Amino acid sequence: MSKGDTLGEFEHLTLLAVFRLGDDAYGMRVRREIAERTKRDVTIGAVYTTLDRLAAKGLLKSTLSDPTPERGGRAKRSFRVTGLGIASLNRARQELGSMLEGIAFPLSGGAR
Amino acid sequence: MKPPLLAQSLLMAVAGPNEAEYIAGDLEEEFAMIREARGSAAARRWYAWQVARSVCALLQLRVRTGELTQVMLIASLGVGAPLLLLDRLWQFVYSQIPLKDGLHRAPEFLAFNAFCVCACAAILGAWAGSKWPGSKRSGSKWSASKGLGSKSRAVALAFAAMIAVLAALWAGSANTPGAYVVCLSLAVPASALLTFAWRKSR
Numbered sequence: 628m629s630k631g632d633t634l635g636e637f638e639h640l641t642l643l644a645v646f647r648l649g650d651d652a653y654g655m656r657v658r659r660e661i662a663e664r665t666k667r668d669v670t671i672g673a674v675y676t677t678l679d680r681l682a683a684k685g686l687l688k689s690t691l692s693d694p695t696p697e698r699g700g701r702a703k704r705s706f707r708v709t710g711l712g713i714a715s716l717n718r719a720r721q722e723l724g725s726m727l728e729g730i731a732f733p734l735s736g737g738a739r
Numbered sequence: 740m741k742p743p744l745l746a747q748s749l750l751m752a753v754a755g756p757n758e759a760e761y762i763a764g765d766l767e768e769e770f771a772m773i774r775e776a777r778g779s780a781a782a783r784r785w786y787a788w789q790v791a792r793s794v795c796a797l798l799q800l801r802v803r804t805g806e807l808t809q810v811m812l813i814a815s816l817g818v819g820a821p822l823l824l825l826d827r828l829w830q831f832v833y834s835q836i837p838l839k840d841g842l843h844r845a846p847e848f849l850a851f852n853a854f855c856v857c858a859c860a861a862i863l864g865a866w867a868g869s870k871w872p873g874s875k876r877s878g879s880k881w882s883a884s885k886g887l888g889s890k891s892r893a894v895a896l897a898f899a900a901m902i903a904v905l906a907a908l909w910a911g912s913a914n915t916p917g918a919y920v921v922c923l924s925l926a927v928p929a930s931a932l933l934t935f936a937w938r939k940s941r
Contacts, residue, residue, distance in 0.1 A: 655765035671765055672793025675758065676800045683803075691761070697771070701764030 634719055640665065641677045642686060642716060646708045653705045654678065678706055686712035740779050742770050746787040752894040754797045755806045759891050762797070766790070810892070810899045817863045818927060819903030822856045826911035849919050856923060857930040860900050864931035867896050868938025893935040897928035 634642065644660040645652040658674045661667065681687040692703045708716070741747075750766070751759050766786060774782035801807040829848050844852075904927050908915055 653765065654762060655769050658765075659769070670792045670796065671762060671789055672796030672800070675762060676796045676803075679800055679803060694764075697768060698764035699767040701767065702761050703764055704761040 634715060637673070638677055638681060639716075639719055641674065642681055642708065642712055645678075645681075645687060645706050646713075646716065650705070650707070652707060653703050657706070681712070682706070684711075685709060686715055740774060740782075742767060742786040743783050746790040749794070750790045750797075751891045752898075753794050753801070754891065755801045755804055756891045758797070758800060758804070762793075806892075807895070810895045811902070813863065814896060814899035814903040815906075817903075818856055818859050818900045819907040821859050822852060822904060822907040822923075823911055825852045825855060826907070844914070849916070853919070853923055853926060856904065857926050860897075860927040860930040861934040863896060863900065864893065864934035865938045867893055867931070868935040893932060896935075897931045900931050901928045 640661050641657060644657045644664075648656050648660060654671055654675055657678065658669050658671055661669050661674070678687060678689070682689055686709060687706045688709050689704050689706050692705060694700045694702045747763065750763055754762050766789060770782050770786050773785050798807065829844055829852075833844075901924050904923050905920070908920055908923070
């Protein structure tokens with residue numbers, strides 16, 4: 628696996644958010660999903676940059692829907708995880724599980 | 740109740756026209772949700788703060804799609820290069836006149852430069868108002884380009900033209916009056932925007 632195939636932390640979170648949202652995955656929902664679950668203040672710009680990067684890696688596919696009145700007559704760009712994306716998530720989960728094996732949480736000595 | 744106009748304009752200027760469409764739609768949808776939950780003032784603050792914090796990421800996205808590079812290239816070739824060529828021409832002319840080499844350019848020369856560069860910017864603006872090559876990239880699917888016409892691209896082109904002018908002035912003659920630099924850096928983007936607006940109104 629080349630270096631470009633590995634997922635960064637935020638890329639991983641974004642890919643998981645898209646996967647969780649299923650057919651309803653678009654910028655705003657992805658942003659809210661990450662913000663609610665991780666309690667991070669995420670910007671829409673950061674989300675779209677990451678979604679674009681994941682799409683360029685072939686882990687996501689996007690489609691543009693027709694404009695709707697509730698969005699001020701603007702279109703919506705929806706995303707879904709590709710087979711490559713699912714394989715990447717499985718691999719990341721396996722690697723993380725392997726690294727966590729045998730470690731008891733919570734770890735002691737962390738910053739308070 | 741609409742989102743803050745200034746933040747909306749900034750979003751349109753910073754994001755590419757294709758991206759601005761759905762990013763603005765997302766923000767508008769969440770703006771309505773926040774307005775219902777926390778009131779108009781909070782929603783307006785949230786919107787402006789989201790846009791302000793997204794500027795760098797959106798510029799990065801625009802560079803990745805290749806559009807910003809395209810705009811900079813067009814501005815450099817259309818405005819920066821002619822200005823630099825004119826400067827080199829006058830430098831050659833001055834070098835042929837005894838005791839004139841290295842002196843400040845006469846106002847007539849500078850006025851001619853300004854006229855030519857503003858004309859180039861105006862042509863670019865008019866062209867942008869009617870036609871624009873679509874941005875293509877591999878790996879992800881983007882909506883088809885809407886054949887320029889977008890304000891976002893016009894603002895980006897005007898800004899890029901201003902940067903190209905400043906770069907050409909910096910690379911050109913060292914004896915450039917400050918007022919000339921200020922005039923050119925304002926007149927060039929203004930010319931591009933005016934002809935863009937004129938072309939769009941037709």
